[in-house]
Structures are given as C-alpha cells and as structure tokens.
Amino acid sequence: MTLTPPQHTVLRPHAEHEFAHELAALAALDTHERPPNWRLSPWAVVTYLLGGTLADGTVVSPKYVGRRRLIEIAVATLATDRALLLLGVPGTAKTWVSEHLAAAISGDSTLLVQGTAGTAEEQLRYGWNYARLIAEGPSAAALVPSPIYRAMERGSIARVEELTRMPGDVQDALVTVLSEKTLPLPELGSEMQAVPGFNVIATANDRDRGVNDLSAALRRRFNTVVLPLPADIEEEVAIVQRRVAELGTALALPAVPASNDEIRRVVTIFRELRNGATADGRISLKVPTGSLSTAEAISVVTSGVALAAHFGDGHLGAADVAAGIVGAVVKDPVHDAVAWREYLEAVVRDRSEWGEFYEACREL
Amino acid sequence: MGIRHHGPGSARSVVRALALLQPTVVLVELPADCEAALAWVGHEQLQPPVALLGHVIDQPQRAAFLPFASFSPEWQAFVWARAHGVPIRAIDLPLQLSLAGGAADGDGAGDGELLLADHPVGDPIAALAAAAGDPDPERWWEDVIEHRGDGAPAFDAVAEAMAAVRGGWEAGSVREARREAYMRQCLRMALADGHQRIAVVCGAWHVPALAMPLPPATVDARTLRGLPKVKVGVSWVPWTHRRLAFATGYGAGVRSPGWYAHVFAHPGPEGVARWFVGAARLLRDRGLPASPDHLIAGTRTATALAALRGRPRPGLVEVLDAADTVMAGSTGLALIERELVVGDAIGEVPEGAPQVPLARDLATQQRKARLKPQADAHTLELDLRTPLGRSRSALLHRLQALEVPWGAVQEGRGSSGTFRETWGLRWEPELTIRVIERAAHGTTVQVAATNRLLERAAATTALADLIAVLDVAMLADLGAVVRPVVARVEAQAAHDPDVVQVIEALGPLARALRYGDVRGTDATALRNVFDGLVVRVLAGALMACRSLDDDAAAAMVERLAGVQAALALTDHAARRAEWPAMLTIITERTDVHGLVQGRAARLLHDGGAWKRAQVGNRVSRALSVGTPPAVGAAFVEGFLAGSGTVLVHDRELLEVIDAWVSALAPDAFVSTVPLLRRTFGAFEQAERRQLGLLLADQARATGSGFGADVDAARAALALVTVRQMLGVPQ
Numbered sequence A: 001m002t003l004t005p006p007q008h009t010v011l012r013p014h015a016e017h018e019f020a021h022e023l024a025a026l027a028a029l030d031t032h033e034r035p036p037n038w039r040l041s042p043w044a045v046v047t048y049l050l051g052g053t054l055a056d057g058t059v060v061s062p063k064y065v066g067r068r069r070l071i072e073i074a075v076a077t078l079a080t081d082r083a084l085l086l087l088g089v090p091g092t093a094k095t096w097v098s099e100h101l102a103a104a105i106s107g108d109s110t111l112l113v114q115g116t117a118g119t120a121e122e123q124l125r126y127g128w129n130y131a132r133l134i135a136e137g138p139s140a141a142a143l144v145p146s147p148i149y150r151a152m153e154r155g156s157i158a159r160v161e162e163l164t165r166m167p168g169d170v171q172d173a174l175v176t177v178l179s180e181k182t183l184p185l186p187e188l189g190s191e192m193q194a195v196p197g198f199n200v201i202a203t204a205n206d207r208d209r210g211v212n213d214l215s216a217a218l219r220r221r222f223n224t225v226v227l228p229l230p231a232d233i234e235e236e237v238a239i240v241q242r243r244v245a246e247l248g249t250a251l252a253l254p255a256v257p258a259s260n261d262e263i264r265r266v267v268t269i270f271r272e273l274r275n276g277a278t279a280d281g282r283i284s285l286k287v288p289t290g291s292l293s294t295a296e297a298i299s300v301v302t303s304g305v306a307l308a309a310h311f312g313d314g315h316l317g318a319a320d321v322a323a324g325i326v327g328a329v330v331k332d333p334v335h336d337a338v339a340w341r342e343y344l345e346a347v348v349r350d351r352s353e354w355g356e357f358y359e360a361c362r363e364l
Numbered sequence B: 001m002g003i004r005h006h007g008p009g010s011a012r013s014v015v016r017a018l019a020l021l022q023p024t025v026v027l028v029e030l031p032a033d034c035e036a037a038l039a040w041v042g043h044e045q046l047q048p049p050v051a052l053l054g055h056v057i058d059q060p061q062r063a064a065f066l067p068f069a070s071f072s073p074e075w076q077a078f079v080w081a082r083a084h085g086v087p088i089r090a091i092d093l094p095l096q097l098s099l100a101g102g103a104a105d106g107d108g109a110g111d112g113e114l115l116l117a118d119h120p121v122g123d124p125i126a127a128l129a130a131a132a133g134d135p136d137p138e139r140w141w142e143d144v145i146e147h148r149g150d151g152a153p154a155f156d157a158v159a160e161a162m163a164a165v166r167g168g169w170e171a172g173s174v175r176e177a178r179r180e181a182y183m184r185q186c187l188r189m190a191l192a193d194g195h196q197r198i199a200v201v202c203g204a205w206h207v208p209a210l211a212m213p214l215p216p217a218t219v220d221a222r223t224l225r226g227l228p229k230v231k232v233g234v235s236w237v238p239w240t241h242r243r244l245a246f247a248t249g250y251g252a253g254v255r256s257p258g259w260y261a262h263v264f265a266h267p268g269p270e271g272v273a274r275w276f277v278g279a280a281r282l283l284r285d286r287g288l289p290a291s292p293d294h295l296i297a298g299t300r301t302a303t304a305l306a307a308l309r310g311r312p313r314p315g316l317v318e319v320l321d322a323a324d325t326v327m328a329g330s331t332g333l334a335l336i337e338r339e340l341v342v343g344d345a346i347g348e349v350p351e352g353a354p355q356v357p358l359a360r361d362l363a364t365q366q367r368k369a370r371l372k373p374q375a376d377a378h379t380l381e382l383d384l385r386t387p388l389g390r391s392r393s394a395l396l397h398r399l400q401a402l403e404v405p406w407g408a409v410q411e412g413r414g415s416s417g418t419f420r421e422t423w424g425l426r427w428e429p430e431l432t433i434r435v436i437e438r439a440a441h442g443t444t445v446q447v448a449a450t451n452r453l454l455e456r457a458a459a460t461t462a463l464a465d466l467i468a469v470l471d472v473a474m475l476a477d478l479g480a481v482v483r484p485v486v487a488r489v490e491a492q493a494a495h496d497p498d499v500v501q502v503i504e505a506l507g508p509l510a511r512a513l514r515y516g517d518v519r520g521t522d523a524t525a526l527r528n529v530f531d532g533l534v535v536r537v538l539a540g541a542l543m544a545c546r547s548l549d550d551d552a553a554a555a556m557v558e559r560l561a562g563v564q565a566a567l568a569l570t571d572h573a574a575r576r577a578e579w580p581a582m583l584t585i586i587t588e589r590t591d592v593h594g595l596v597q598g599r600a601a602r603l604l605h606d607g608g609a610w611k612r613a614q615v616g617n618r619v620s621r622a623l624s625v626g627t628p629p630a631v632g633a634a635f636v637e638g639f640l641a642g643s644g645t646v647l648v649h650d651r652e653l654l655e656v657i658d659a660w661v662s663a664l665a666p667d668a669f670v671s672t673v674p675l676l677r678r679t680f681g682a683f684e685q686a687e688r689r690q691l692g693l694l695l696a697d698q699a700r701a702t703g704s705g706f707g708a709d710v711d712a713a714r715a716a717l718a719l720v721t722v723r724q725m726l727g728v729p730q
C-alpha cells in the first residue's frame, strides 16, 4: 500500500534503493558477525558510510566525510542496542547519516517520525482506526501502528527527526520503549515486545537547544554523537563537490563542470562568515543569523549548476552562484544585509581573482 | 627481553618470562652505579612511582632522573628478582661516566637533566606500531605481541622486529656505542661468573646489540678506555604519575600513566568495567551524576567499539570514546582525563634509603609536622596558637627561605598578626632537585635555611631587601638570622640618605614584630631597630612630603598611611604625640601637595588626634575661596582616600563639601570636575547611592550611635561572638 512509484522515477530515491548495489556487494562479502536482524555486520556498516574498495573491486562511495571515529561510535552504539542521538548545528549531515545507517543496518530508512511542536504521542506509539474501533471494539486490526511500532515488530531501526522540537511529554513516550523495549497496549490488555535489531536513531539540532530539552531520563537512554562542521576547507570542498555531482545526476541536470574554483569560493565565503573572521584571521566579520553550513553550500552550488545549464553558457561561473550566496547569507533584511555588504566591500573587493564575482554581487 | 620502557604489556610479559625461565641472575638496563640502591626494592615503604636520582656531587644541577612506575618492566623485574632471591645487576653505562660528559658531548638535556635514551627512533615500539598503522603503541603491543602467547615467544618476536628496524645501524652516537659496549661487558662478566640462565631486561632497541654470539671483548674494552669520571650520588626520590608524562630518563613521556597502572593491575576482561566504576566514583565524589546505567552503557559501548575495530579488548581510545558518547557534554570528561588517564599518584621512599642529608632531614621534619607531600593542589589552614600549627608554619616558611616552594601563603586570608595562616600546597617532584641543589647550604632544613638567608642578606645593601629577609626569618622562626640582619638594618637605616626607603621598611618590620608576638619569639632586638627607624621617619617625613608632583604625591599618601598603620600595629608611643604633631605640620604647609595635605588631615581624623570640629575647619579652609580650586579638589581626594564612608557618617562634613561644590564658579567647576569625578567615581556603588539620597534629603545619616534603649544582656551575647571572631580573650 505504498504510494511510491517505481524507484527510477522518483526525485530522491531512498538510500537503500540508490545504493542497493553497494549494499548487496557488502552483504555478499561480509564475513564479520552480524547482530540479530542486521543486514550487515557493524564493520560493513562503517565501510558503507565511510566508503572504500571491496575485495571484489566494488567501489563503495563515501556517504559521510569526516572523522571515522564518530561513525564507529555511532555504529557500536547501535550494536549494543542503546539508542543513538545525533547532535549538531543545522546542515551537518545528521539526517543524512541517520538515513544511511538505517538503510545499511535494516535495509529500510523509511520508518521515520518527524518531530514538530504538533507531534502527538500516537505518532510515536500507535493510533486507532476509529471506524473499526467503534464497529468492532479495540482489536489488533483496529490499531494503526506508528513507524516505531513497526520497527519494533520487524526488528528494524526507527528514526526520529528533530527530537527536541517535540513537546517534552511526547518525548517521554520514548522512555519505556527504549528501556523496556516494549510498548504497553492497555486497550488490548497486551503489549508489543520488540524483536532484536530494533533501535532508534534520533537527530536533534544544537541551535534548538533549550526549546524542549531532553529530560534526564530520556537523555540517559541515548549515546550522543556530536557531528561537527567540517574541520578544514579541503574536506568541505570535497563534500560539496561530491554531493553536487550526485544531486546533478539525480536531478538529470545537463552535465555542467562544477568548477572547483567556484566551489572553493562558496565554501570559503561560508566558512569565513560563520567563523566571523577571514581565513587568514586578519579581518573580523559580522556573523549572519542564518546557518551557513555545508548543506547550504551544496544547495547554492547545485542551483548555480542549474542556472548555468539552463540559462548560462554551460559553465558554472561567478554570476551563477552570486545570487544563491546572497540569498543564503541574507536571511535577516537588516543585520544580514549589513554583514554581507561589509564582507563584500572589506574582503571580496580586495581579492584580486574575485573581481568578476564582486561585480556580479554588486549588480544584484 | 626487549621491552618498552613504562609499558604495562612489556611488564606483564617480563614477569611471565622470568617465571618461566627461572634465571640465576637478572641483568637490567640501568646505570651500573645505581645497583646498590636496588637493595631497597622490596622495602614496604618504597612505593612506586619513584625515581632514582643521580647527581654530580658538587654540581647537583647536573642530574639524571630514572623514574619507575608499578607498571614499568624494569620495576617488575626488580621486584621479581628480590622476591626470588635472584641477584640483579645494573648493566648500563654508569652515571659516573655519562654525567661526566657534559654539554660538550651534546648529551645534556635542558634544565641540567639528562635524557638517557637517544637512539634515532625515539620509541622503537611506537615506531613499529606506527608502521603497522596503530597510533597507540601499548595497544599494538597488547594486540600483536601479548596475544601471541606467553612471555617468552613474545620477546623472540620483538627481537626479530628490532633487528629489522635497526637494520645495519650500528650504535651511531658515541654515547650509544659506549652504552652498548658497557652492556656487553657486563653480559660477558655474568657469563664468566658461570651463570647459565641469564635474563637481560633492556629496551627493545638494544636487543640486537646484545645478541649471541658476542663480538670480541677487546673492541668494547677500547671503546670504554680512559673515559672521564665524576663523583655521583644516587638516591631514591618520590615521583608522580603526572611527572611520568614528561620525557626524562629512559623512555619518552608516558601520556596515560593512570590508565597504564589500571591496565597493569587489572589485565583481565573485567578491567574495562572496573575502570568505569572508578570513573563513576570520581564523578560522584565531585557531585556529578553517574548512574550504574551509565557504567553499563559505557562498558558495553567500549566493548562493541573494540569488536568493531578488530581489537581483542578495549584500549584507552575505546574507553574514552565510550565515556564521551555516553556522557556527552558532561564536565566530568576533563576530570576523568586528568585524574584517571594521567592521575595523581605519588610514590613513597623509606626513611633510611640513600638520600642527600638535607632531603632526609626534610623527610623527618615533614613527618614530625605531620605534613605529607601530596601531588594535587590543596589548602592547609594553620592555627598558630597550637604548637603543631607553629611548627608546620615554620617548616613551610623555612622551605620558602630555601626557595623550595612547596606552597604559598594565600593572601587576604592569612593576614598578618592573626592566629590563622592559610597555605596552598602542592608537591612537585622537581622540588626534590631543588632540595638537593640547596644541600650545600647545610645538612638540616634549619641550618640550610639560616645559611641561605644570611647569604641573601650579605648580597644586598637595600633596606627593603634586608627587611624582606628579616620578615622571612621571623616567619620561619630562624633566630640565628634575626640578630645579624637587625644589625645590618640599623647600620643601613642610619646611612641611607633616602627617608622614603626607611618609611617603606617600617611596614614590613611592624608586621615582623607582630608575628613575633603571635608566635612568641623574642623580638627585643627588632623592637630597638623599629624605634630607631621611627625617629628617622619623624625627622625626615616633612622633607619627603614637600614639592611633589602628582604621581609622587599619590605614592607618598600611601606611605603616610603605611606609617600610621605600622605605628598602630605595634602600638608605638609616637602614635599618640609625635606622629600627629608631624601630620599637623604637613597638613598646614602650603608647599605640600593638596593630596598629601588632605590625607594627613584624614589620618589625624582616623587616629582620633583631631576632633570633629577641627577636621571640619580644616576641610572648609581647604575649600574656601582663598585656596585654588585645583588644590581644593586634590585635598578632597586625599581626604576621602577612595571611600565615601566618612561622608555617609558625618553630615557636617558632607555639607561642607556640598556647599563648596555648589559655590564653585562655572570656570572653576569645569576645571575641577575631572578630579571630583575621579574621587567620587572610586566610591562603592552603595555609598554613592546613599550619599545621593542624603544630599537629596531623603535619608537620615545612619551614624554609629545606638538608641538609649540598648538591651545590655542581649548586647553582651553579641559581644561574646565578636570577641571570639577577633581572638580577644573573653
């Protein structure tokens, strides 16, 4: 009863479909021990996330670019059946890592609860089909399972996005699930006991801290992995490059060579603005209000590529990214506009190779 | 047995191999002249971490430390040999030779310490581990060497690997060549003595150099011929885990001695859980949350991580990663790093063990005073009314005199003249070497401190320096210093043309007198000097106060206050007659800076020499039309001395000043505003608010008077407490 059309026609296939060949190759070659109901061993899951070349020559693309240690801790956590909380500022690949972990471990990244201020307990536990409930009384058939319920049933990974946006009392519905691995069903006089392999990956945003902070009881059920912003510019350029190429293919954009220089410029600008200082540390800058993470850099470059392909000369140039950059930086019309103008005049103008970009920005 | 210095894995292998081999003699890479000190191993008071300290007799700063922890393979070899009655021989080049070289050979490390190992590959086991892609040499040893089987085969593997690492490299530096020649000579000697089963415990690096068959002895004999020698003293000194983290002696610094000690003590699989239990205790001690659930999660995560990384068992990296993720964001992580990974352990050395006489006396004094050296910073409160408090204080001050800073008196709390003294203490092992450096000053702490202070006094002619020496001598209860230095002070004060120096000497001297009272020292000599100085001050004060510029006036104001405080502290007779008379002259003279005039008036007010009316007159004169506004403003600043209290309590005075400010002509007002602003800006916020209210007539002066209806019985109760607080007998 899925509404998903055959996979090649969707805009953004789930990880388990997009990388099905990698997962299959890993499963075939994986000799390490697998925890119950895991599709792959922890070792293979780490390889899937960080990339590598397998014994049979299959190249596994890196999904997460960053410190190996973090992914190892995340996978080891899930292997101990403790829940995993991915924490970080926006755009640090929390959702992305969570999806790939679920895909690699359970072969299914779709058991997902999206946390919002309006999330209700039923979305974490179960709801009722009221027509049936009234007609037949409480029965298993009238129960509408939540993604977490289904994950418990199957021994899969369930994902909870933006955990801290949910109201505190709704969050606490997770406590029993995580510690007892059971879901009481008082209406049916029974309970749902999780099958081995069940676990939860939650993501939460560092910036939202203080909104609905996790209760100590819930926090204690999670191991926390903090995903940092990329350590240096090379790493960040590599991430953007890789993701832009992948997205270009997915969006069927005409092949536009995404020039390395242009990517480097976008990444440099974002890093400098969010650090509040130029890379050489000489000039201090106002920090814009919006988040200027790798994710924003990726989307700026991707839309630049689209512009160049459809309206430009087929090459990604300064003019193609300028509008995207300004749009990403200037979120607050007053403060950010000042920050951007200062950056433009104090930094961009004086960089000799950035003349064209400077002109492009001034024309906006 | 090729070992990694301070490697717990090596240590365990050594113990196992010795038990298997049952050697008749154990040869250890250790300077040969340290052998005698090994007789102390096995003494129950010799507790690692400890170090052997070798120093050149006449130049104690030329020294080498050889630290040992419980998990050092050499230490374990000593312990095994002692327990089994097997002789130990130290086979490395004697310190007599290696310390003789001097910087000319390029082998003296910084700070006069000597780094004994200087082969090209630093830590060869670490180099092997790095080649195998593991940043943690201990874990690599664990994984690769330890898990190959029992002790002996492990060492074969090490020997093989080292032969490959060394390749064709022949002991390159002259020093290395001499050391290995010496080791071979010792090995030959053991063979000649008829030993059949000889165990040699040495750094893995040297194993190939000692491989059988040995080369002809004549070559080695030539290498060692005619080397210069120095006299060396060897002693045991307590060491700390934190110090082990520094590179000194054999082997580079150990980054995680606390963890190593743990791994050595608990090699079994339960070691990880134990470590987390220790961590939880530490956290709870500091009031941080650590539930059993955290421990279980930590242990399980560490184990899962080890499995994922293909390690037989979790190492430090896994344990820290697990702690990190389980307790993300807790302030406890830094604590764990400091206390468990590095650690605060401090060793112990028996009384009778070889030590320089001064160090031995220090140990005796420490025991008498019941003060144990501790590696972590802590505070000590002393009550100087008790004999124990006095003796502790004297010992600490004597060490201060010897420039062995075990601790420092915490300012503000142990203020002068009270019965209380608060010390911040922390014993660093390098203080041991400071003690040895001072060994030449005497064989006991008392004698050495006396000599050191006399030396300092002889080297100076400045009155302030002499007083500083006296100060220390009084605190340290060193009567033998007081008399000669007092004589010097007297002579110096008589000849010093600068009365300012004499004034500045007064304060410290008064404090020293006061300590004398508190500590019951005889201070007659000191009091005589003090009297002499007071006479000089009275004679010269006016001269010193005339014709000063703003900065000099500001400094002088503080000195006048210092004199008054010194006189009050000692309850000197001049306080009642001569000094107020002097101040009166100062405040009246027109060639004295306004600031100084003002402060003199204030001191007269504070000392009770002037009545209120007199004070009021003087202030209003300073603020009347005849006085230039700038001088008036300076007077006010000097008079108020940075606080508005006097105005809050004295309505009349406040009115005088208020009237003056209100009556200033516009020009004069503008020019005096900066000065006034500086004066009033320095007041406490609360004072300013209160003054504002008073001037706006919204509050009444809260004088110190009480109403007529004081309840005598209840007041008496309060007085009991006040007396107790001030230390006044009931």
Ligand SMILES: Nc1ncnc2c1ncn2[C@@H]1O[C@H](COP(=O)(O)OP(=O)(O)OP(=O)(O)O)[C@@H](O)[C@H]1O
Pocket (backbone or CB within 6 Å): A063, A064, A065, A066, A088, A089, A090, A091, A092, A093, A094, A095, A096, A097, A203, A204, A205, A230, A239, A243, A294, A295, A298
């Ligand atoms: N270190 C990284 N390695 C690989 N991709 C990265 C990395 N950092 C960011 N990205 C990319 O950034 C994009 C956005 O990441 P994602 O949506 O997961 O962020 P998020 O942390 O969930 O943000 P939010 O808090 O806003 O939900 C993804 O396309 C991801 O590929």
Ligand SMILES: [Mg+2]
Pocket (backbone or CB within 6 Å): A094, A095, A096, A161, A203
């Ligand atoms: Mg997200």
